[in-house]
Amino acid sequence: MSLLIFILAGVVGIILLQPFIAYARDPHRLRRFTSASSLAALTPLWLMYHNYFGKRYIAVDKAHKKLGPIVRIAPNHISFSDPAAYKEIYGHSTPAIKDEWYDNLAAGNPSMATATDKTVHSQKRRNLSNVFSPKEVVVMEPRINILTHKLLHALKKKSQGEMLSSADKYAVVNGAFDLRPWINMFSFDAMGSMCWSSDFGFLEKGGDSCFARTAEGAVIPVHAMETFHVGVAFTTLLAHLPLQWYKLGRRIFKKTWSGQCAENFGSMTRFKVMERMSTPPAGRDLFSHFPIQATEKRPVPMKLPEIIVENQVMLSAGSDTTQSALTYTMFLLAANPEKQRALREILESTLPAEEVKGLVASYNSLKNIPYLKACIDESMRLYAPIGFGLPRRTLGEGATIAGHHIPGGVTISAPVYTIQRNEKLFHDASKYIPERWLPEDSDTTEEERRNLKDYYLPFSLGGRACIGRNLAYMQMSLVVSAMVMAFDWELAKPGFEIVPKEKFIFNSGPLPVKARPRVEIV
Numbered sequence: 001m002s003l004l005i006f007i008l009a010g011v012v013g014i015i016l017l018q019p020f021i022a023y024a025r026d027p028h029r030l031r032r033f034t035s036a037s038s039l040a041a042l043t044p045l046w047l048m049y050h051n052y053f054g055k056r057y058i059a060v061d062k063a064h065k066k067l068g069p070i071v072r073i074a075p076n077h078i079s080f081s082d083p084a085a086y087k088e089i090y091g092h093s094t095p096a097i098k099d100e101w102y103d104n105l106a107a108g109n110p111s112m113a114t115a116t117d118k119t120v121h122s123q124k125r126r127n128l129s130n131v132f133s134p135k136e137v138v139v140m141e142p143r144i145n146i147l148t149h150k151l152l153h154a155l156k157k158k159s160q161g162e163m164l165s166s167a168d169k170y171a172v173v174n175g176a177f178d179l180r181p182w183i184n185m186f187s188f189d190a191m192g193s194m195c196w197s198s199d200f201g202f203l204e205k206g207g208d209s210c211f212a213r214t215a216e217g218a219v220i221p222v223h224a225m226e227t228f229h230v231g232v233a234f235t236t237l238l239a240h241l242p243l244q245w246y247k248l249g250r251r252i253f254k255k256t257w258s259g260q261c262a263e264n265f266g267s268m269t270r271f272k273v274m275e276r277m278s279t280p281p282a283g284r285d286l287f288s289h290f291p292i293q294a295t296e297k298r299p300v301p302m303k304l305p306e307i308i309v310e311n312q313v314m315l316s317a318g319s320d321t322t323q324s325a326l327t328y329t330m331f332l333l334a335a336n337p338e339k340q341r342a343l344r345e346i347l348e349s350t351l352p353a354e355e356v357k358g359l360v361a362s363y364n365s366l367k368n369i370p371y372l373k374a375c376i377d378e379s380m381r382l383y384a385p386i387g388f389g390l391p392r393r394t395l396g397e398g399a400t401i402a403g404h405h406i407p408g409g410v411t412i413s414a415p416v417y418t419i420q421r422n423e424k425l426f427h428d429a430s431k432y433i434p435e436r437w438l439p440e441d442s443d444t445t446e447e448e449r450r451n452l453k454d455y456y457l458p459f460s461l462g463g464r465a466c467i468g469r470n471l472a473y474m475q476m477s478l479v480v481s482a483m484v485m486a487f488d489w490e491l492a493k494p495g496f497e498i499v500p501k502e503k504f505i506f507n508s509g510p511l512p513v514k515a516r517p518r519v520e521i522v
């Protein structure tokens with residue numbers, strides 16, 4: 001017995017000592033960099049703790065402000081807040097690849113977004129390039145137009161204190177309601193419609209219940225928003241652990257609510273993909289470009305697990321980012337009535353009269369209105385939908401970042417939240433000033449204009465930059481302009497501050513607002 005206790009104590013001792021041994025050995029010479037805390041130098045728990053509470057962005061930001069532009073935020077992870085380092089880490093000529101964190105997220109079935117191997121990624125990007133071609137923005141616009149009308153209709157009901165159906169659980173209290181779930185339901189419906197010609201019907205019923213098909217073929221009811229947000233928070237948190245621990249964690253927590261949500265989001269996509277494959281629509285949608293049939297040029301068609309994971313990425317990368325950008329933009333416009341009025345006046349005086357009357361204008365007209373883009377870009381500068389330092393891994397000989405040689409096998413990143421709020425790059429960097437984006441603005445220097453070009457990075461840079469940005473701008477332009485022309489927006493409580501809750505995406509807490517219809521909305 002005492003021998004068993006002795007052995008067990010030895011094993012526990014070795015596990016506990018291991019971080020200290022690794023720290024002392026310091027194979028990558030990372031002790032030369034200041035640590036965000038002593039815990040950060042020893043275990044990934046410092047980062048995971050802040051990730052768990054949705055506050056990683058602010059913890060890393062504070063660490064840089066206190067300790068300088070290079071900070072060790074995990075035993076093998078160095079964060080760089082020097083703006084020039086961003087290009088070195090993510091630009092086209094970067095020697096780094098996506099970190100093992102993405103391998104964990106991929107769980108053995110990589111997508112275009114999670115593939116770490118450069119050859120696998122290029123192959124995937126080539127296979128799916130037609131899905132994201134500029135032509136598709138034009139083809140998809142009518143679907144977004146219809147859904148924007150549905151969003152306006154739902155918001156009209158909420159502004160009048162009404163419920164959409166028995167599925168609508170979003171109460172209106174003293175004339176105020178939470179705008180966030182409505183934008184989120186729009187973004188799910190938008191991706192459903194564009195990807196598979198079948199939206200989820202969320203905006204019509206005012207609720208997010210839908211179906212998921214498990215890997216075993218069972219069809220189960222789920223709530224899309226909760227499934228996605230809880231599932232993503234769970235996987236992105238666990239993915240900080242080394243691969244074996246990650247796998248163990250997934251197994252241990254499989255039956256918990258978070259583990260189930262992580263599984264169910266994949267199952268939601270499986271349901272939609274199977275439905276789309278069994279009943280192809282008459283018209284073209286994004287799925288039409290998936291290489292699911294053998295052709296002369298591509299004799300081996302894409303297999304079902306890959307089809308599902310690529311569609312899952314489109315649903316997650318495409319809906320939650322847009323949702324986040326739209327929520328913060330509407331928050332900032334409601335909090336800054338003078339900017340809201342200026343945008344409305346510009347829209348109504350610039351757009352053709354019939355487009356103003358119709359409320360949902362054409363992207364062709366909207367993309368020529370710089371102030372609209374300025375309002376959206378300034379919101380994404382302050383609240384980038386993906387604001388944390390996306391982890392990359394140095395290879396072989398390593399890389400020189402911000403003048404420091406980083407050996408191969410080290411995780412490096414640069415936090416967009418911190419860079420985009422850098423006072424040295426942008427005047428009044430924490431303030432919402434869409435005017436800084438306009439060429440005629442006299443408060444913006446030539447240097448700041450260059451910085452806006454070089455260090456505005458919500459879509460990242462290089463070979464792994466966002467492939468869906470054109471689709472995103474089309475959606476955001478239609479929705480923001482329609483909401484501003486249709487309603488006067490006001491925060492439910494003056495001075496209310498939105499509370500960011502970062503998961504993978506820079507989500508937020510509730511956004512209680514009051515909306516006064518300005519015109520007849522049908």
Ligand code: HEM
Nearest residue numbers: 112113317318321322325385386459460464466467468472
């Ligand atoms: C405001 C909206 C959006 C923002 C801010 C945004 C931002 C980003 C960022 C920062 C990345 C790089 C992620 C990384 O390195 O891990 C990315 C990648 C990606 N995004 Fe977006 N995105 C948006 C909308 C969309 C939409 C609408 C779609 C699809 C319809 C989409 C599809 C993708 C895909 C497939 C990738 C992976 C690209 C690759 O690795 O080659 N995104 N996005």
